[in-house]
Amino acid sequence: xxxxxxxxxxxxxxWDVADQWHAGAEAAFRELRSRHVPLVxxxxxxxxxxxxxxxxxxxxxxxxxxxxxESRHELIVPTADDWxxxxxxxxxxxxxxxxxxxxxxxxxxxxxxxxxxFSNDRHFTAAGLRTLF
Numbered sequence: 609x610x611x612x613x614x615x616x617x618x619x620x621x622x623w624d625v626a627d628q629w630h631a632g633a634e635a636a637f638r639e640l641r642s643r644h645v646p647l648v649x650x651x652x653x654x655x656x657x658x659x660x661x662x663x664x665x666x667x668x669x670x671x672x673x674x675x676x677x678e679s680r681h682e683l684i685v686p687t688a689d690d691w692x693x694x695x696x697x698x699x700x701x702x703x704x705x706x707x708x709x710x711x712x713x714x715x716x717x718x719x720x721x722x723x724x725x726f727s728n729d730r731h732f733t734a735a736g737l738r739t740l741f
Contacts, residue, residue: 612640621741624666648722651684657673714732
């Protein structure tokens with residue numbers, strides 16, 4: 609079974625009940641869990657989530673997810689090649705294009721042959737990937 613990549617947008621929508629995409633994220637996540645789909649993300653996404661959650665009621669969620677993914681060997685540390693590819697992509701991008709963390713995520717997803725992402729971020733669909741809500 610192919611893993612699904614967890615993006616910051618999806619995770620924050622899942623954890624924040626006031627988020628405009630919470631219901632969609634919750635339904636998509638419930639479906640993934642019911643099918644026991646492996647879930648992966650990068651250390652960079654977790655850092656981004658930790659920054660966003662630092663002063664929110666769901667502050668503990670990024671840390672809980674980190675521990676879970678590490679215990680399952682599903683937390684990806686981007687390689688030096690991922691880093692270089694991301695910065696090359698970022699430097700070619702236009703205003704409104706993906707940020708550097710998304711560029712790293714895209715590089716990791718390409719290297720890992722992942723096609724599904726727990727997000728609704730248009731940068732992933734623009735890259736030919738399938739967002740799940």
